[in-house]
Amino acid sequence: MTANLDRNLGRLMDALDTAGIADDTVLVFTSDHGEMFGSHGRRAKNIFYDEAARVPFLVRYHRKIKPGTVSDACLNAVDIMPTLLGLCGLHDKTPKEVEGTDLSHLAMARKGPEPDAALLMNTGACASWEDGHEWRALRDKRFTYAVYRGGDKLPRKELLFDNVSDPYQTNNLIDDPEHKKTADRFREMLKDRMMKLNDTFPASSWYRDHWVTKDRIIIASARGEFAGE
Numbered sequence: 346m347t348a349n350l351d352r353n354l355g356r357l358m359d360a361l362d363t364a365g366i367a368d369d370t371v372l373v374f375t376s377d378h379g380e381m382f383g384s385h386g387r388r389a390k391n392i393f394y395d396e397a398a399r400v401p402f403l404v405r406y407h408r409k410i411k412p413g414t415v416s417d418a419c420l421n422a423v424d425i426m427p428t429l430l431g432l433c434g435l436h437d438k439t440p441k442e443v444e445g446t447d448l449s450h451l452a453m454a455r456k457g458p459e460p461d462a463a464l465l466m467n468t469g470a471c472a473s474w475e476d477g478h479e480w481r482a483l484r485d486k487r488f489t490y491a492v493y494r495g496g497d498k499l500p501r502k503e504l505l506f507d508n509v510s511d512p513y514q515t516n517n518l519i520d521d522p523e524h525k526k527t528a529d530r531f532r533e534m535l536k537d538r539m540m541k542l543n544d545t546f547p548a549s550s551w552y553r554d555h556w557v558t559k560d561r562i563i564i565a566s567a568r569g570e571f572a573g574e
Contacts, residue, residue, distance in 0.1 A: 431447040
């Protein structure tokens with residue numbers, strides 16, 4: 346699959362060159378998630394560990410981005426759209442409802458604001474509607490903090506990893522007295538993020554009870570609710 350993607354991305358880039366539009370095209374290579382492949386005893390995705398959460402975000406735009414530019418900003422999926430609009434000079438076209446941040450200045454090696462941390466979340470085991478697996482997490486440039494909601498069968502659980510000294514995230518520091526201030530800082534940061542998003546951290550079954558009717562999923566929008574097949 347890697348060889349396939351490499352070959353076809355090359356074909357796409359060649360096509361842009363042949364068409365004479367490479368300099369005016371923002372080319373992005375990214376992914377929605379990684380896979381655990383056995384790390385931490387897990388097989389797939391839907392988890393805050395770096396193997397699943399850290400994905401590539403490579404951008405080529407000859408007119409505005411100098412080759413070799415690197416940023417360690419904690420970019421979230423919601424930042425992608427406003428950032429691309431910013432690269433296109435359409436800063437004022439970002440809808441006011443957008444939750445993300447325009448980070449185009451970082452792509453162009455300019456100083457400016459950036460997120461304190463990336464927000465990660467999972468609404469639980471929606472394939473089986475089993476409660477207790479829901480979690481929220483934050484990852485900044487050094488630490489990953491995560492909390493499981495817990496339930497009747499599974500206890501509430503917090504985790505804190507120092508990704509610099511412990512890149513494989515094997516040492517949970519949540520109860521380490523030396524990291525209490527760090528843990529408290531992340532707790533407050535997560536509380537603030539969730540409050541701004543109106544995230545009440547519901548159980549997985551809440552989505553079943555409120556968003557699913559027979560063979561339809563109810564999709565909420567800013568203008569109300571509508572049913573989608």
